[in-house]
Amino acid sequence: MVTEREPKSLSRETTFERDLDPQSDRDALSQTLLALCERLASDLARKGYAGKTIGVKLRYQDFRTVMRETTLEHPTSDPQTIRSAAARVGLKRVALDRKLRLLGVRVGSLVRTPREGQDGRPDRLSAEEGEAGPSSPLFD
Numbered sequence: 001m002v003t004e005r006e007p008k009s010l011s012r013e014t015t016f017e018r019d020l021d022p023q024s025d026r027d028a029l030s031q032t033l034l035a036l037c038e039r040l041a042s043d044l045a046r047k048g049y050a051g052k053t054i055g056v057k058l059r060y061q062d063f064r065t066v067m068r069e070t071t072l073e074h075p076t077s078d079p080q081t082i083r084s085a086a087a088r089v090g091l092k093r094v095a096l097d098r099k100l101r102l103l104g105v106r107v108g109s110l111v112r113t114p115r116e117g118q119d120g121r122p123d124r125l126s127a128e129e130g131e132a133g134p135s136s137p138l139f140d
Contacts, residue, residue: 006110009051012040013104019061022096029103034083036105041079049110050075054082056090057104065102066094075111082107 014036020029044050055069070089076082086105 006112007047007049008110009053009055009106009108010040010043010047010049010110011055011057011104011106012036012043013057013102015059015102016100019099019101021099029100032103033086033105034079036103037083037086038079040105040107041077041082044077044107044110045113048113049107050077050113051107051110052076053106053108054085054089055106055108056086056094057102057106058090058094058100059102061099061101063101068094069106069108071109075109075113077107077113 014032016032022029052072052075053069054072055067057065057067059065068090070085072081072085082105
């Protein structure tokens with residue numbers, strides 16, 4: 001007998017080919033964060049979920065790992081909202097004084113999104129108004 005369970009969270013992470021410096025590799029880290037958030041948002045939409053808890057995982061060159069998360073007011077599957085929350089919660093509340101070897105993003109507290117339209121794709125729910133857009137730098 002096989003029973004299916006609803007997932008509690010979805011995540012994406014990447015280990016860098018070389019450890020990245022938060023200051024000198026700022027652009028590469030920003031692009032990586034955005035790409036992870038876009039892939040995660042695509043996963044959420046494809047599976048019909050949105051989530052309220054946004055988490056960031058950082059692994060330093062010494063293999064120490066830190067995770068931080070925040071809870072949004074409304075569920076989201078929007079990549080820019082996920083990215084903005086990830087940057088706000090994780091990357092501004094942890095020490096960025098050492099090189100990073102891994103960056104990850106997680107969306108938890110998942111809820112099913114309503115199905116709309118003929119294509120059967122879930123609609124995207126927005127989170128907080130006034131979120132920073134794609135031009136917002138990763139490490140402010």
